[in-house]
Amino acid sequence: xFSRLPSLLLACTxxxxxxxxxxxxxxxxxxxxxxxxxxxxxxAGTGRIYATCVAKTRCRGEIWVSRSERLGYSIEARSAAWVxxxxxxxxxxxxAKLQMSGAAARTITMxxxxxxxxxxxxxxxxxxxxxxxxxxxxxxLGSRNRNEKVNVIDVPSSGAFSFSVPMGVNNxxxxxxxxxxxxxxxxxxxxxxxxxxxxxxxGGAREMALGSPLGVNRAGGYNFTSNATYxxxxxxxxxxxxxxxxxxxxxxxxxxxxxxxxxVLRDYDIMSCAYIFGRAxxxxxxxxxxxxxxxxxxxxxxVKSTGSLWNNRYGTCHGVVNYRKEASSTPSMLALAGAGTxxxxxxxxxxxxxxxxxxxxxxxxSTSNVDRFLTVREYAPxxxxxxxxxxxxxxxxxxxxxxxxxxxxxxxxxxxxxxYKSRYKDNDGYCNGLDRGFEKWKAKNYRMYRQHCRxxxxxAYKLVYVSxxxxxxxxxxxxxxxxxxKVSAAKIKPxxxxxxxxxxxxxxxVYRTALTDGSGxxxxxxxxxxxxxxxVNADSWRGISRSFKGAKTVTVRRGxxxxxxxxxxxxxxxxxxxxxx
Numbered sequence: 047x048f049s050r051l052p053s054l055l056l057a058c059t060x061x062x063x064x065x066x067x068x069x070x071x072x073x074x075x076x077x078x079x080x081x082x083x084x085x086x087x088x089x090a091g092t093g094r095i096y097a098t099c100v101a102k103t104r105c106r107g108e109i110w111v112s113r114s115e116r117l118g119y120s121i122e123a124r125s126a127a128w129v130x131x132x133x134x135x136x137x138x139x140x141x142a143k144l145q146m147s148g149a150a151a152r153t154i155t156m157x158x159x160x161x162x163x164x165x166x167x168x169x170x171x172x173x174x175x176x177x178x179x180x181x182x183x184x185x186x187l188g189s190r191n192r193n194e195k196v197n198v199i200d201v202p203s204s205g206a207f208s209f210s211v212p213m214g215v216n217n218x219x220x221x222x223x224x225x226x227x228x229x230x231x232x233x234x235x236x237x238x239x240x241x242x243x244x245x246x247x248x249g250g251a252r253e254m255a256l257g258s259p260l261g262v263n264r265a266g267g268y269n270f271t272s273n274a275t276y277x278x279x280x281x282x283x284x285x286x287x288x289x290x291x292x293x294x295x296x297x298x299x300x301x302x303x304x305x306x307x308x309x310v311l312r313d314y315d316i317m318s319c320a321y322i323f324g325r326a327x328x329x330x331x332x333x334x335x336x337x338x339x340x341x342x343x344x345x346x347x348x349v350k351s352t353g354s355l356w357n358n359r360y361g362t363c364h365g366v367v368n369y370r371k372e373a374s375s376t377p378s379m380l381a382l383a384g385a386g387t388x389x390x391x392x393x394x395x396x397x398x399x400x401x402x403x404x405x406x407x408x409x410x411x412s413t414s415n416v417d418r419f420l421t422v423r424e425y426a427p428x429x430x431x432x433x434x435x436x437x438x439x440x441x442x443x444x445x446x447x448x449x450x451x452x453x454x455x456x457x458x459x460x461x462x463x464x465x466y467k468s469r470y471k472d473n474d475g476y477c478n479g480l481d482r483g484f485e486k487w488k489a490k491n492y493r494m495y496r497q498h499c500r501x502x503x504x505x506a507y508k509l510v511y512v513s514x515x516x517x518x519x520x521x522x523x524x525x526x527x528x529x530x531x532k533v534s535a536a537k538i539k540p541x542x543x544x545x546x547x548x549x550x551x552x553x554x555x556v557y558r559t560a561l562t563d564g565s566g567x568x569x570x571x572x573x574x575x576x577x578x579x580x581x582v583n584a585d586s587w588r589g590i591s592r593s594f595k596g597a598k599t600v601t602v603r604r605g606x607x608x609x610x611x612x613x614x615x616x617x618x619x620x621x622x623x624x625x626x627x
Contacts, residue, residue, distance in 0.1 A: 361448020
């Protein structure tokens with residue numbers, strides 16, 4: 047009996063051992079993770095990794111490399127912390143497996159710590175005038191546009207500069223930076239942001255957002271080279287063969303890439319088109335020179351003087367940059383490489399004669415001049431017709447334009463501020479109070495200066511590409527719809543010349559107005575089909591409120607009249623009237 051006890055004990059031990067072996071997979075389940083691959087080791091042979099406990103309870107265990115000393119660690123559940131290990135032989139064995147209780151073994155590289163890296167470079171003048179007082183600014187990029195200027199260097203005549211920047215944890219990458227260059231040329235202070243890669247320079251940008259971010263990392267040997275080159279664009283401005291002295295020349299550059307943000311496009315120096323890199327005035331010989339301009343092999347620059355065309359050909363900024371069709375370069379623009387670029391400008395270069403003919407409905411009489419008003423707007427991608435810049439505005443039928451796309455319109459004025467006839471000699475009462483008293487000049491001698499936009503036609507427009515000696519544009523007008531009604535008021539005489547304005551609710555059509563007659567009646571004409579908002583006393587004459595009872599919106603059909611009935615006007619307080627009322 048007793049002789050069998052040892053055998054039973056051995057059997058129990060084996061059973062327990064087998065159970066332990068069976069339980070080991072559950073115990074080996076990963077409870078700690080980390081992604082460290084490079085560790086900066088101290089002189090004492092210690093290093094740190096950032097580990098995360100993914101378990102529901104605190105993670106505890108040991109951490110070691112090879113057969114080195116084991117150190118204990120403890121990390122709160124579902125949290126991360128720095129964990130220290132020790133490996134004295136890291137210099138002779140820089141690559142080894144890091145082992146950690148509850149984590150998968152991972153091969154790491156151990157190396158000496160690098161506290162700082164360097165951003166160095168040389169800014170070189172390739173051509174153009176001498177530039178003085180050159181500064182290089184280093185900006186650290188932060189979140190939510192919280193960028194910070196961290197260093198400024200006065201660049202010596204050799205053009206060399208160097209910034210020292212702190213490295214990240216475990217010799218990780220530095221923060222992201224941008225470099226801003228500033229210099230003085232012929233009394234003008236100019237600046238631009240560096241663009242390129244480590245050891246390469248691709249140009250400059252006027253806005254910080256378009257500068258290239260840069261940083262120092264281990265792969266680059268803890269150094270980043272940011273060389274830069276600048277030159278000049280120069281030439282003569284003439285009118286035929288005669289030099290033009292004292293005229294201003296503007297140099298622009300298209301952005302290195304087109305933003306998809308409407309806000310960013312609006313913030314360009316020339317809206318949604320280009321940035322201004324510099325201006326210069328011609329000397330007595332008509333010579334100009336714009337220096338300290340970042341060189342670029344891409345065709346991104348354009349120049350014009352007062353009275354000339356962009357690069358002697360294009361009438362609009364968008365025309366010369368080719369309407370944002372290319373990603374970064376336009377054949378019609380200028381590159382700037384090496385010693386500089388020459389572009390002579392001639393203000394006498396002939397423009398295209400644009401002849402506009404208008405058919406269809408012309409209004410009730412030949413005296414309807416407002417319907418004849420011609421407006422030419424610059425075509426701009428991403429901008430609506432009515433928000434595009436006006437290039438020409440005239441009552442004539444011929445204009446001279448440089449090459450490019452334009453909106454040609456007739457009878458579609460939107461800003462109709464001008465002098466209009468009044469039934470009354472003096473209308474001082476329209477400009478009462480401290481805030482309007484100084485405007486009494488607007489209501490004298492049977493005339494009033496108001497935002498009165500009257501027309502009989504809907505107006506017509508067409509997108510036209512202008513080029514060559516002559517471009518003919520044929521427009522066809524149509525009779526507009528109209529809205530009629532009456533304004534009544536308890537405290538003011540209805541014959542007062544109140545203004546009624548109709549503004550389209552879709553924001554794409556021009557607004558039209560009418561003034562009430564001696565009985566308070568009005569008729570707004572020249573309306574395109576659509577829905578309009580009704581505003582009474584649109585320009586706030588007499589300080590009267592705009593509140594009224596009646597129709598606030600109306601749907602109009604072209605060629606038809608719509609009555610909105612009586613609009614009962616409100617007026618608060620006692621109102622001063624004119625002697626002619």
